[in-house]
Each structure stands twice: as structure tokens, then as C-alpha cells.
Amino acid sequence: MYAKQLRPLALLLALLAMATLLPGCTTLRGTGDMGVVIERAAGSLQIIETSQRTALARVEGLGDLSHASVVYSRDERYAFIFGRDGGLSRVDILAGKVTHRIMQSGNSIGGAISQDGSLVAVSNYEPGGVRIFDAATLAPVAEIPAEYGGGLLSKVVGLVDAPGQRFVFSLFDAGEIWVADMRTPQTPVITKFRDIGRQPYDALLSPDGRYYIAGLFGEDGLAMLDLWHPERGVERILANYGRGEEKLPVYKMPHLEGWAMAGGYAFLPAVGRHEVLVVRLSDWQEAGRIAVHGQPVFVMARPDGRQVWVNFAHPRNDTVQVIDSESLQLINTLTPGRAVLHMEFTPRGEQVWISLRDENRIAIIDTESQRTVSTLQADKPSGIFFTSRAHQSGL
């Protein structure tokens, strides 16, 4: 009698238990409002969403995530995590787990995903070069050793994807920029630009995918390649951009990805100075300087270009400033918390998420009122990456 009564309940429990284990039974949801937050010290990441502003899951075991960066598959489901230790992880952000993980080199710095989403590339310090993997399986597809000077291998930096199924990157030790055409994936066609300047250390792609600009550690100025006209070669711009004659102490080389472009101007972090440089995009000449709180690290435009947000290097890294992109005036100074490491805007710009490493939290700020509207706990958060990056070249 007891057994008979139990059976329907047991069956129901079994059904429910099994249903949650079946593939395809994780929570169904859109991925357009999702993202990940790097927890550097723990080697983990949090999966978050920006509609209710919640954390959805934590994924662990991702290795050394100092200076880690992230790109997304074109369906915004898979995050590719580039670790400092050469680890490359593919995380399913819907299921909240690692689907593939490889150690692809001994020491790497950043990566990119091809325009069509089929290839993931990683730039390596050791051994110097670029390795290219199938985005679905992380199986190796091609390798581009960064050879120069008769057999030496250069560290590779500033790797981005560009329209036309290309990857573009810089050779730190060789002073070169290479463009890899990946239309035949197994046999990349490489175009090399030599003598572009001493020690390119990072690079950015303009939002339209046209200009590749590398910062130089070994001298002042920047190296610019117009990808619409590679036949014109690499041009030097902003001859005074850099550490300059005085060789000021530089607490952190600013990120070039952080350049804002808005309203016909680029806003650049000055190197070693408490300034944001304003440069006319029409002729790449300096149009002004804005005095700011500290040495800028990221100088980022809100997606509509109306505001430019700036964070700063240690020891002045508890502050964020907001610049009006039209008047070029500072309009606000915020102190969201200790150790502001990164900022990420929602794609339509209504929120900005700011990682506060030493507070173990993320501040979520309304960009119009510039007030903190929510807070999320995170373990020493650094980079924040929203899925909308899937739709943009060069990020």
C-alpha cells in the first residue's frame, strides 16, 4: 500500500531530477544582455546580466587571469578567455561551464575572433607568434611564428580582428606590423610592414575597422596603418605622444583599446601626465589637452559619444572623471571605490559597470545621473566584457 502511494511521487521526482540534467534544459534565455567579469586573483569569472543586474554563475579553473581579455562567438553564447599563462578557455555562458580549454603557449597576451566567427587567434610572447584555432573546437588551424632578424622570434602584441577576415598584430621586438588574411584558414597570407617604430606595445582598431594604431614603448609617436590602403604603408602620427623628454615615471602604460572616438575627435590617455589629449580625426593633429585627476588608463566614450569616462593609474585609482565630448570640459568627478580597474558600457550607453578590485565589488552607474544604481559582489574584479562586443570589429 505504502509502496503504491510512493510510486507516483518517486516518478515525479525522478522526472524532475532527470529533466534538469538533460542537455538543453538549462534556463532558456537570450544572450544579448549578458557578460563576464574577470576575477583575476581567483582565476575565475562571473557570468552576469545587465537587465536585472545580477550574477548568474561563477566559472572556475581558468588559470592565471592577470591582464586577461575576452571575445565572444557571433551568437553571443561562448566567451573565449585569453589567460596570461597561455591558457585559452571556451566558456558556455548559458550553461555556465568550460566547454574546451587548452594551454596553447607558455605566455600570451590577448586574442581576437575573426569577422565570420570561425577562427580564434591568440598573440603569444613565448614562443613569439600568433596561433589560430577553430572557434567551435579549439583545434589548431594555423600558426604564424613572428620571425625576424634571421630566426629570432618576437613577442606579439596588439592583436585585433579586422574586416575582410583579417587579423592584424604588432611585433614588439622586431618593430613590425603584420596583416594576416585568413580567407584560406590553413594558409594565412601575411603582409609585413617593417621599421614601424621601436617596441610597439599595444594597439587599437578604430571603431569602423579602418585604422590600426600601435603605441610605441621605445620612442614617442604612434604607428598608423590605414587598412583601406595598406599599399600606402605605415604612417607616423602624433610625434609628441609618449613619455617625452622628461621620462616621467609611468605607473601603468595606458591601454590603447581605451581610446575614445567621438564627435570628430579622439581622446587619448597621455603617457605619464595627468592629461587627456584631444586629437582631430581629420588630420590626426592635437587639438587640445584636458587636465585630469591622475595618469589616465582607460579613456572611453559612452556609445553615443556624448561623454568620455576616464580612470587612473595607482595611486590615484579610486576616481573616475567624466568629460563632455563637445565642450571638452570635465563635468563630474566620482569616487566609486578603491582600485578602479575597468569600465564597460551597456551597448546603448545607459549604464556603465566599473570594477573595484580592492572593494571586491562592481559598481553599476546610471550614465545620465552618474549615480550608482546597483552593486554586485565579485572577487577582486578586473576586466568586464559584455556580449555586445560580438557584434563589433576590433574588440
Place this chain on the structure above:
Amino acid sequence: MYAKQLRPLALLLALLAMATLLPGCTTLRGTGDMGVVIERAAGSLQIIETSQRTALARVEGLGDLSHASVVYSRDERYAFIFGRDGGLSRVDILAGKVTHRIMQSGNSIGGAISQDGSLVAVSNYEPGGVRIFDAATLAPVAEIPAEYGGGLLSKVVGLVDAPGQRFVFSLFDAGEIWVADMRTPQTPVITKFRDIGRQPYDALLSPDGRYYIAGLFGEDGLAMLDLWHPERGVERILANYGRGEEKLPVYKMPHLEGWAMAGGYAFLPAVGRHEVLVVRLSDWQEAGRIAVHGQPVFVMARPDGRQVWVNFAHPRNDTVQVIDSESLQLINTLTPGRAVLHMEFTPRGEQVWISLRDENRIAIIDTESQRTVSTLQADKPSGIFFTSRAHQSGL
């Protein structure tokens, strides 16, 4: 004995059957590469994805979809379909079904979703005005009757969302542009701009969300509002833009959404002429005209701005032309099939999808080689809308 053997199998079948019925057990997938294709005559839409280039599901019963348009929730899961008959449908593109549907007016033309994703607005001809709904439930939130001239109601056109949680729209009969600040949703704060020109018939928002530009049916020229400076009022630009003195027969008023902006220029469909107009964005002066195959309808920039694609009004609507945005030369003329109605680029620009109404199919074209790489069957397809629109203002 037989019954005992059967039980495990029956249990398994029951489990599998139940699992597929449980909520959350539809196929798990990212939504960043999805979209919908309007099937106008049938009142249905197809849900598609651009990675494998397949149709995933058809959703029927959406009413009169002539001139229908679509916006997406910020998570890229829900499509809001604005029907010509006043129908507003909310479609779950993961589940492939309508979650909510209302008849919100007798006659409507287009809609928008607010910057934060919480509100959906519809512009109505009858009764003239804008109705605003909760994006999660389609429950009514606010109503803005388009009153003018002592109690008359104007048809409303050219409704877009803009940064700052605003909706902007034009009153066809009144010759006015209104800006609705929705920060307090139940009580919109309206700013009205009067005497902006006769019979605004459509409008666009510049990609950065700054300029709202309305086309005028009743006279030549365009009305432009700088949303960064509403205090400056509405300005008239391009005094010669329109049907002009000769009053050429106009087979179809071109869509203003179709304006391309690239490389410091806007590319505009001329009205009634076989020309694309080139306008300098710095001063809104005409910089040239490009002779094309017919009366242009959509003039759309590839996302990187390198190419501008143009389709044409009946009877020359079997052709698409490609313009080089830098040299301003025609670089290709394609004839993908009869009745080219719409074009949509994938967000990184490697593909363009073209609806061929009279061929009952979609042509998927590689934008670099400009060759058709796939074809999808569809029932008299018209508008194509990818989920990446969720991340952009004004679309």
C-alpha cells in the same frame, strides 16, 4: 514478466516525452546571430540564424504585416512586431511563439523600444498619437495623443528611441516634431517643435543618436533636430532635397532609415531621380550625386562604412548596386532576383541578406566577393531584422 520488462522502457519514454514539454527545454542557444524575416502576404515571420544560415521556425497569425517593422528586447530574445493594422505582437524567438499580442489601434506605422528596454512605443495614424506599453507584458503605460489645432489628432510617423530614455516622432498633419522624455513612464514630459515643415512623412536618427532628421512630403528640404541641443530648435537642411519643381513621378517615397553615413558623408536616396546624393556631414551641404540604376529606396552602408548598397523602386527593383564610399564610384551591379524589398547586414558586415519578394526567397551575399553564398525559401519576404539591432539606438 512482460510488464516488468516494459516498465523501464515506458519510464524512459515518459521521461523523454515530459522533458521536451517542460518549460526551459526548448533548444538552448545564443541569440546574437538570430533574426526574423517578415512574410508580408501570409502575416507570418520566419525566425532565422546567420551562422549556419538556416530557418529555425515560422510564427503565424500576426495580422497585416505590410510595412511591418521590428525591434528587439535588450536581451535579444523577444521581437516586437509592429503591424499596419495596429497589431503589436511580442514573439519569443527562442520558443518560436507569440507570448503577447494586442490590437492597440486601428492603423499604425512603426515603433521603437526605449534605451533601457522597459518600454515599447507605437506610432499611430488612427487615432493619431503614440501609445506606450510595458515591454514585458504589453500592458498600457502611457498615451500621447497627437493633438494640434484645437482638438484635431495628427497621424504620427518617424518614431525612434534616443539616448536619455526619450522617444522622438513627427506629426504628419501638424508639421511638428515632439520629444517625449520617458524617465517617469506614466507621465511623459513632451517638448514640441512647431512649424518644422509641411507633412513630415518619415525620419531617421543618426547612428550616434544625436540628429533626428525628418523628410517632408509637402515641400522640399529636410527638418533636423540636434538632440544634444534641443534649445536651438529645428533647423532646415538640404533645401533642394525632395521632389523638386518638376514633380517627377515618385514610385515609392524612399525610406529615410536607409540613409548611409560613412567616411564623413551621408548617402541619401534622391526622391524620384536615378541618383544617390552625397552630403557632407560637417555642414550638411551637398557634395555630389552618383547616377544609379533607378529610383533608390534603401541606401545602406556596410557596418564598416566601406561600401554603400542601394536597391530600387518598381519597376527597376530586380537590381542592387554597390558604391565605394571613398571614391564615390559604382563598383558593382547585381541582379539577385525580382522585387528586392530590403537588405540587412550582419553586424560585422561579412554578409548581406536580401529579400526577393517575387522569387519567394532570401539571397545571402558575401559582401567582399559580392557573390550569393546561400538561399533561403520564404513566403513573399519583405523586411529582414537581425537581433543586433537591440544594441543600437534609433533602429
